[in-house]
Amino acid sequence: xxxxxxxxxxxxxxxxxxxxxxxxxxxxxxxxxxxxxxxxxxxxxxxxxxxxxxxxxxxxxxxxxxxxxxxxxxxxxxxxxxxxxxxxxxxxxxxxxxxxxxxxxxxxxxxxxxxxxxxxxxxxxxxxxxxxxxxxxxxxxxxxxxxxxxxxxxxxxxxxxxxxxxxxxxxxxxxxxxxxxxxxxxxxxxxxxxxxxxxxxxxxxxxxxxxxxxxxxxxxxxxxxxxxxxxxxxxxxxxxxxxxxxxxxxxxxxxxxxxxxxxxxxxxxxxxxxxxxxxxxxxxxxxxxxxxxxxxxxxxxxxxxxxxxxxxxxxxxxxxxxxxxxxxxxxxxxxxxxxxxxxxxxxxxxxxxxxxxxxxxxxxxxxxxxxxxxxxxxxxxxxxxxxxxxxxxxxxxxxxxxxxxxxxxxxxxxxxxxxxxxxxxxxxxxxxxxxxxxxxxxxxxxxxxxxxxxxxxxxxxxxxxxxxxxxxxxxxxxxxxxxxxxxxxxxxxxxxxxxxxxxxxxxxxxxxxxxxxxxxxxxxxxxxxxxxxxxxxxxxxxxxxxxxxxxxxxxxxxxxxxxxxxxxxxxxxxxxxxxxxxxxxxxxxx
RNA sequence: GGCUCCGUAGCUCAGUUGGUUUAGAGCGUCGGCCUGUCACGCCGAAGGUCACGGGUUCAAGUCCCGCCGGAGUCGCCA
Numbered sequence: 001x002x003x004x005x006x007x008x009x010x011x012x013x014x015x016x017x018x019x020x021x022x023x024x025x026x027x028x029x030x031x032x033x034x035x036x037x038x039x040x041x042x043x044x045x046x047x048x049x050x051x052x053x054x055x056x057x058x059x060x061x062x063x064x065x066x067x068x069x070x071x072x073x074x075x076x077x078x079x080x081x082x083x084x085x086x087x088x089x090x091x092x093x094x095x096x097x098x099x100x101x102x103x104x105x106x107x108x109x110x111x112x113x114x115x116x117x118x119x120x121x122x123x124x125x126x127x128x129x130x131x132x133x134x135x136x137x138x139x140x141x142x143x144x145x146x147x148x149x150x151x152x153x154x155x156x157x158x159x160x161x162x163x164x165x166x167x168x169x170x171x172x173x174x175x176x177x178x179x180x181x182x183x184x185x186x187x188x189x190x191x192x193x194x195x196x197x198x199x200x201x202x203x204x205x206x207x208x209x210x211x212x213x214x215x216x217x218x219x220x221x222x223x224x225x226x227x228x229x230x231x232x233x234x235x236x237x238x239x240x241x242x243x244x245x246x247x248x249x250x251x252x253x254x255x256x257x258x259x260x261x262x263x264x265x266x267x268x269x270x271x272x273x274x275x276x277x278x279x280x281x282x283x284x285x286x287x288x289x290x291x292x293x294x295x296x297x298x299x300x301x302x303x304x305x306x307x308x309x310x311x312x313x314x315x316x317x318x319x320x321x322x323x324x325x326x327x328x329x330x331x332x333x334x335x336x337x338x339x340x341x342x343x344x345x346x347x348x349x350x351x352x353x354x355x356x357x358x359x360x361x362x363x364x365x366x367x368x369x370x371x372x373x374x375x376x377x378x379x380x381x382x383x384x385x386x387x388x389x390x391x392x393x394x395x396x397x398x399x400x401x402x403x404x405x406x407x408x409x410x411x412x413x414x415x416x417x418x419x420x421x422x423x424x425x426x427x428x429x430x431x432x433x434x435x436x437x438x439x440x441x442x443x444x445x446x447x448x449x450x451x452x453x454x455x456x457x458x459x460x461x462x463x464x465x466x467x468x469x470x471x472x473x474x475x476x477x478x479x480x481x482x483x484x485x486x487x488x489x490x491x492x493x494x495x496x497x498x499x500x501x502x503x504x505x506x507x508x509x510x511x512x513x514x515x516x517x518x519x520x521x522x523x524x525x526x527x528x529x530x531x532x533x534x535x536x537x538x539x540x541x542x543x544x545x546x547x548x549x550x551x552x553x554x555x556x557x558x559x560x561x562x563x564x565x566x567x568x569x570x571x572x573x574x575x576x577x578x579x580x581x582x583x584x585x586x587x588x589x590x
Numbered sequence: 591g592g593c594u595c596c597g598u599a600g601c602u603c604a605g606u607u608g609g610u611u612u613a614g615a616g617c618g619u620c621g622g623c624c625u626g627u628c629a630c631g632c633c634g635a636a637g638g639u640c641a642c643g644g645g646u647u648c649a650a651g652u653c654c655c656g657c658c659g660g661a662g663u664c665g666c667c668a
Binding site: 027032033035038049052053068085086090091094112115120121124128177224226229349447451454559 | 591593597601602617618619625626628629630631662663665667
């Protein structure tokens with residue numbers, strides 16, 4: 001070891017000891033005579049003092065004067081207690097110094113593009129290009145450390161519950177459903193490709209058939225789709241599957257993990273996890289991933305608006321649409337007409353053709369369209385929302401789906417703008433009973449909402465012939481603070497049910513065999529009832545740490561265009577490599 | 591693929607309705623001074639293809655079009 005102690009661990013108890021520490025120059029304060037260096041490692045900072053009267057060494061003193069930020073040092077010296085007036089209460093090591101006797105410059109640093117100690121980090125492009133500097137920042141070190149603690153805790157938990165950690169291949173077979181695959185060409189098999197896993201879904205089901213009835217893996221997954229603040233092209237799932245279980249068993253295992261994590265990481269006793277159905281969520285919050293840290297629920301105004309004088313509402317209702325709204329508490333004074341116009345543009349992104357609003361006053365409703373509502377109707381609207389003077393009611397009249405999407409998004413935006421929740425709170429909720437199928441307007445057919453192996457709710461099997469849209473899936477999503485943080489389902493293990501699903505999806509037996517034959521074959525060799533779930537680890541870390549994007553909790557993330565600014569990936573490769581793979585690039589001409 | 595925002599010194603930013611000789615400030619960098627600082631201080635200096643390419647104009651950092659990069663979002667993500 002080049003050191004006897006880390007920079008962060010020394011305290012006054014080590015006073016008088018001669019120690020050797022290594023680290024980076026965080027800052028230097030050169031007084032001509034005295035030179036102070038703050039030496040930093042990931043455990044903290046310690047002040048090193050170069051005092052010519054103590055060392056009586058001109059060479060050492062000159063060397064100290066030549067130091068620059070981010071130089072890497074090895075320093076030996078005596079731990080000394082500071083005088084009372086020199087104590088720095090801002091640092092855990094602020095009661096001591098190291099008086100340097102020897103200094104070894106292990107490496108010089110170029111002037112960094114920004115200081116790790118900066119209070120005001122630069123733009124993300126620069127941070128990603130110089131990620132090795134960015135990762136020195138205490139905040140990022142904290143996030144990296146937190147991620148380690150969470151993954152350790154997750155492994156400990158599943159180990160204690162009897163789960164086996166089993167690795168599955170990264171080089172797999174492309175299956176046509178789902179997200180776009182990242183492909184890897186085969187050198188040995190001309191014209192053939194592996195696909196990187198979108199998730200270990202099929203392998204874990206096969207593991208159930210193979211008898212490993214409690215499986216978990218912290219698995220890297222790849223999806224070649226467009227990115228968001230909470231989506232990276234490669235991300236990490238905590239993948240879980242269990243055999244001989246029902247939905248309830250999966251929920252309880254994850255509930256146990258939530259309670260364990262909240263206790264260990266935050267010292268909180270987390271109450272039973274909220275559960276609500278997809279139908280309730282859409283009705284009350286307009287979203288299948290509502291932030292439940294606050295209320296501001298959506299209300300239906302169809303009965304009140306049915307006979308009102310406002311043509312837009314009446315006509316929409318007449319055409320099979322809905323009139324729904326929400327009430328933003330004490331927002332009337334905070335949103336000018338211009339702000340509301342901006343919100344109207346915002347909901348237009350969700351296909352809403354308009355956004356009606358009412359300011360609630362002591363006497364009734366104030367709005368350009370208030371005149372179309374008589375006193376009884378105005379009172380009914382106020383009662384529906386239990387509105388108070390100063391509140392601001394927004395309404396959308398449109399097709400049912402549009403009212404949900406627009407008001408759900410508006411609720412999310414207003415919740416943030418009005419600060420309706422404690423940003424440090426963690427709220428977990430299970431969303432249950434998603435529809436099994438979604439009608440695809442463009443392709444004029446049914447699509448699987450989750451995946452084609454998701455078991456239908458046992459009570460709904462009769463709907464296969466009558467109304468497939470009514471069939472509930474035996475599936476579940478875990479929502480944390482408005483983010484989908486886990487998703488799973490009970491799988492189909494009955495070939496007859498699987499056949500029904502394929503039939504409805506328009507996948508004939510030959511196609512099913514061609515696409516998923518290996519899984520279907522496995523399921524014919526004694527598949528136990530099984531169910532599973534996958535947690536989005538990056539999102540969990542993001543939410544636990546209060547970050548607003550997942551790049552900050554990934555050591556080496558990619559940009560929105562899936563580039564790695566540190567390494568320059570993706571990049572062109574040598575012709576020789578392409579020739580070996582029998583690949584020719586055909587430029588798109590763009 | 592659509593929409594929106596951003597790009598001025600190494601970094602963070604200012605730069606007015608397009609108009610004042612040489613585009614400014616703070617931090618950082620470089621040089622000098624400084625023995626208790628800890629965001630050390632003081633003095634001085636260097637540092638700019640205003641992302642890039644067109645256009646409008648007597649005049650463009652500023653307006654318009656395109657393009658590159660970054661971010662947010664809709665579509666997409668079983």
